Amino acid sequence: MSTETGTATGRDASRIHNIGYRSYDGPRLGRAYARRSLFSQTLRGSFGLGRSAKSKVLPMLLFGVMTLVAAILVAVSMSAPDASKLVIEYTSYAIYLQAVIGLFIAAQAPQAVSRDLRFKSVPLYFSRPIERADYVAAKLAATASALFILTGAPLLVLYVGSLLAKFDFADQTKWFGQGLVSVALLSVLFAGLGLVMAALTPRRGFGVAAVIALLTITYGAVSTIQAIAWETGSEGAVQWLGLFSPITLIDGVQTAFLGATSAFPGGEGPGAGAGVVYLIVVLALVAGSYAVLMRRYRRVGL
Amino acid sequence: MARATNVVFVTAVIATEALSMRFPRVTALDRLTLDIGPGVTGLVGSNGAGKSTLIKILLGLSPATEGRAAVLGLDVATSGAAIRERVGYMPEHDCLPPDVSATEFVVHMARMSGLPPTAARERTADTLRHVGLYEERYRPIGGYSTGMKQRVKLAQALVHDPQLVLLDEPTNGLDPVGRDEMLGLIRRIHTDFGISVLVTSHLLGELERTCDHVVVIDGGTLLRSSSTSDFTQTTATLAVEVTDSDTHPDGTGALRKALTEAGVTLIGHDGIDTEGLPGAGHILLIEATGEETYDLVRDSVAGLGLGLVRMEQRRHQIAEVFRTEQGGAHAAAVPAAGVVPQSVPQSAQQVVQQKGSGRDEH
Numbered sequence: 001m002s003t004e005t006g007t008a009t010g011r012d013a014s015r016i017h018n019i020g021y022r023s024y025d026g027p028r029l030g031r032a033y034a035r036r037s038l039f040s041q042t043l044r045g046s047f048g049l050g051r052s053a054k055s056k057v058l059p060m061l062l063f064g065v066m067t068l069v070a071a072i073l074v075a076v077s078m079s080a081p082d083a084s085k086l087v088i089e090y091t092s093y094a095i096y097l098q099a100v101i102g103l104f105i106a107a108q109a110p111q112a113v114s115r116d117l118r119f120k121s122v123p124l125y126f127s128r129p130i131e132r133a134d135y136v137a138a139k140l141a142a143t144a145s146a147l148f149i150l151t152g153a154p155l156l157v158l159y160v161g162s163l164l165a166k167f168d169f170a171d172q173t174k175w176f177g178q179g180l181v182s183v184a185l186l187s188v189l190f191a192g193l194g195l196v197m198a199a200l201t202p203r204r205g206f207g208v209a210a211v212i213a214l215l216t217i218t219y220g221a222v223s224t225i226q227a228i229a230w231e232t233g234s235e236g237a238v239q240w241l242g243l244f245s246p247i248t249l250i251d252g253v254q255t256a257f258l259g260a261t262s263a264f265p266g267g268e269g270p271g272a273g274a275g276v277v278y279l280i281v282v283l284a285l286v287a288g289s290y291a292v293l294m295r296r297y298r299r300v301g302l
Numbered sequence: 303m304a305r306a307t308n309v310v311f312v313t314a315v316i317a318t319e320a321l322s323m324r325f326p327r328v329t330a331l332d333r334l335t336l337d338i339g340p341g342v343t344g345l346v347g348s349n350g351a352g353k354s355t356l357i358k359i360l361l362g363l364s365p366a367t368e369g370r371a372a373v374l375g376l377d378v379a380t381s382g383a384a385i386r387e388r389v390g391y392m393p394e395h396d397c398l399p400p401d402v403s404a405t406e407f408v409v410h411m412a413r414m415s416g417l418p419p420t421a422a423r424e425r426t427a428d429t430l431r432h433v434g435l436y437e438e439r440y441r442p443i444g445g446y447s448t449g450m451k452q453r454v455k456l457a458q459a460l461v462h463d464p465q466l467v468l469l470d471e472p473t474n475g476l477d478p479v480g481r482d483e484m485l486g487l488i489r490r491i492h493t494d495f496g497i498s499v500l501v502t503s504h505l506l507g508e509l510e511r512t513c514d515h516v517v518v519i520d521g522g523t524l525l526r527s528s529s530t531s532d533f534t535q536t537t538a539t540l541a542v543e544v545t546d547s548d549t550h551p552d553g554t555g556a557l558r559k560a561l562t563e564a565g566v567t568l569i570g571h572d573g574i575d576t577e578g579l580p581g582a583g584h585i586l587l588i589e590a591t592g593e594e595t596y597d598l599v600r601d602s603v604a605g606l607g608l609g610l611v612r613m614e615q616r617r618h619q620i621a622e623v624f625r626t627e628q629g630g631a632h633a634a635a636v637p638a639a640g641v642v643p644q645s646v647p648q649s650a651q652q653v654v655q656q657k658g659s660g661r662d663e664h
Contacts, residue, residue: 021432021495024425024463028387028416037413052401119399124458127361127391128414129383 035134038125042142046108047149055111062104063150066097070154074161085171086162090179091260093158094151094186098247101190102215104150105143109194110207112143113293117202122297136293143195147187155179178258186250189282190215192289193246199296218245223265230265239270243281252278314372315340315466315498316360321369323355323522330355332522333369338500342492344509344516344530345502352522353502354394357468361386374465387416390459390467390497394474397455400444404435404454407443408461415462422461429457432495433487449480456487460497467491469501473508485512539569540590542599545609553608554584560602561588566595590615 041050047063048056070093077086094101116122125135159176163169197214198207222245229237242248242264254260256275261267270278316338323331331352347353358364360373362382371378373385398407405426412422430439433453438446443454452472459467472488473481489512491497503509509516510530518525546553562568569587590596596613603610 022428023496024417024421026421027418028462029418030387030416031383033418034414034416037410041410041413050406055401115399115401120393120395120397121399123391123393124397124411125414126363127386127389127393128411129387129416130414131383 031129031131031134034128034130035138038130038135038138039142039145042112042139043145045111046143046146058107059104062100062107063153065100066150066154067157069097070157071161074158074165078161078165083165083167085167086158088158089261090155090158090175091182091254091258092263093154093179094183095247095251095263097154098215098219101147101151101186102212105147105190105194106208106211106215108146109143109191109198109211110201110204112139113195113199114202114204114207117199118204132294132297136290136297140191140195140290140293144187144191147191148184151183151187152180155183175259178254178260182250182254182258182260185253185282186247188286189246189250192286196289196292196296199293215246219247221245222248227265235266235268238264238266238268239274242270243278246285249278249282249285253282313340314338314375316343316371316373316500318356318371319369321356321359321371322367323352323359323364324367330522331359331366334519334522334524336517336524336527338515338517340492340498341514342488342499342501342512344506344513345500345519346504346506346509346516347502347519348504351520353519354470355522356519357391357470357502360468361389361391387462388465390462390464392455392459392467392469392472394470394502396451398443398451401442403442404430404439404446404457408454408458411458412461417462425461425463426457429461430454432490433457433460434483448475449477449483452476452480452484453487456484460491460495464497466498466500469499471502471504473503473505481508488512540588540595540599540613540615542586542588542603542613543584543611544586544603544606545611547606547608550606550608553606554586556606557602557608558586560606561586561599564598564602566598567591585612 044050047059073086073088077083080087088096116125122135126132130138155176158179159172162172193214194211197210201207201210222241226238226241226248229235229241239252242252248264251260251263252270253275255262255264255269256272256278260269262269269275314337316336318334318336321331321334321336322329334352334356345353345356355364359366359371359378362373362378362385365379374388376385378385408426408430409422412425413419417425430436430453433456435450435453435457438450443451446454452475456469456472459469469488473484476484485508488499488501491499492514501509501513506516506518513530515527515529517527542557544553544557550556558568567589569589588595588599599613600610
């Protein structure tokens with residue numbers, strides 16, 4: 001196939017140029033492999049791996065904060081005399097540290113999707129074996145996995161710590177499991193919402209701001225109104241107001257089904273009936289995010 | 303319509319049959335039937351002629367309204383993914399993230415094409431070298447020149463060793479030297495790498511030098527499809543400029559007279575180039591029918607004792623294809639005044655602009 005025959009033996013660097021073209025006869029692993037590659041590239045990128053040193057700083061810092069706080073809490077729990085359990089519930093951890101999680105998704109969702117949009121690399125993907133659904137699914141799964149690592153790692157620290165402190169194994173394992181389910185749900189929800197905001201605002205600065213705004217403004221508004229409702233004695237409204245911000249949605253679901261203590265005013269989250277509504281809303285938001293992303297990329301094509 | 307069929311049926315790389323693409327307000331492709339064989343094929347058309355739409359359909363990314371198309375023998379409607387695994391695509395626009403190095407980016411793209419990690423790395427190193435990127439491939443793309451970026455774009459289209467590459471306006475934004483290098487590279491993709499090429503451009507002249515075959519489309523229909531040698535033989539225009547001498551104060555006039563007597567066809571307004579370029583009015587445009595025309599000019603000039611300042615082939619533009627398609631000798635297009643060579647391209651451009659304004663790309 002090559003017309004120029006190799007002079008590969010020449011040690012002179014300029015001679016390398018003369019090696020003829022070699023065709024590729026090896027395996028082509030196709031669509032599923034490409035999807036996996038995109039997934040791992042995005043997941044690694046979320047923590048700055050395979051990117052510049054500068055882009056590692058923020059995600060690694062946030063990851064450090066998440067696990068360090070957990071380690072401190074373990075130390076506190078262990079030092080307390082006669083302690084029989086951790087000073088914090090597994091399910092409360094993500095709620096307390098929601099600001100850190102919010103910062104993480106705000107910084108990483110734009111890097112996952114906006115870069116390809118802003119630099120118009122998307123056509124390069126779609127001119128390859130993967131389809132639009134593969135692209136969206138890989139990005140969504142990778143971002144959710146990154147969030148799950150961020151939120152799951154501190155729970156693991158807590159769990160290992162509690163076992164070292166010889167707290168009740170069965171209780172701890174059960175609560176740890178509940179915590180993991182809760183943060184898994186949170187990861188998927190936040191990933192979906194974060195990616196939608198980022199994909200709709202291709203300019204990076206705006207993407208970051210949009211995600212932060214979505215998370216903090218809704219939470220601020222919901223918790224304020226909940227507090228007012230609680231003060232004015234309309235407890236019934238409190239549990240329904242929680243439907244309007246991502247973090248209170250997760251709070252509601254885990255209070256109803258995962259034995260969590262609600263952070264709602266008065267500590268009264270939704271019961272099983274209202275909990276079903278919470279769960280449906282969460283799942284609908286995730287599905288909706290996927291649909292919006294699919295729609296967003298339909299127009300990008302080539 | 304498709305005059306190329308005699309050459310092509312051996313192994314059609316791209317074949318379309320009555321391919322149409324209609325959007326609510328525009329018809330991007332109108333019953334286009336094409337057969338493109340192996341080699342380097344130029345696809346010429348103005349903006350909005352349907353080039354991008356055709357590429358999209360060929361990659362299996364948007365279904366045609368009607369008609370059929372096959373790439374490498376695979377139906378675009380059903381085997382999109384299989385086609386995209388064997389075809390490379392280089393977009394017209396910028397598509398590179400500035401914060402990663404060419405190596406990292408091309409490796410990632412190779413994996414997206416299905417190459418296993420080690421193969422992706424090896425192929426990336428090879429391909430970047432073949433397109434002429436050496437040490438700089440480890441630096442972030444953001445610092446590259448336009449020419450280097452074009453090479454990276456080309457490399458990502460070639461990295462998985464496709465059987466066919468679709469290059470959308472690869473010479474856009476390049477200076478003349480970069481343009482020549484890119485065209486040379488495109489030629490090598492076929493001769494050295496054995497990969498067929500479909501390259502689009504709105505400049506017929508530059509494709510003429512690179513391609514084996516040129517397809518001209520306009521308004522979504524096939525205007526012309528023929529091998530490049532056909533083009534040059536039928537439409538070669540020779541520009542000749544001579545000095546004046548004491549015996550012939552009007553050297554140009556004297557040569558014109560001599561050539562006319564020898565039976566050479568003059569082009570333009572009585573053979574004078576009136577396009578307003580430097581030297582206009584002193585340049586004779588004649589139709590070259592073969593080697594003998596060159597000899598004739600040389601002998602005539604020598605016989606008259608004039609100095610030959612230049613004798614060059616004029617580049618062809620789409621306009622000339624319009625002109626020959628309209629079925630006339632060049633002289634047939636002569637209306638009244640002495641602005642003929644100009645008036646035809648102008649009207650052609652207007653057609654082009656009207657079409658272009660309707661729709662582009664998306």
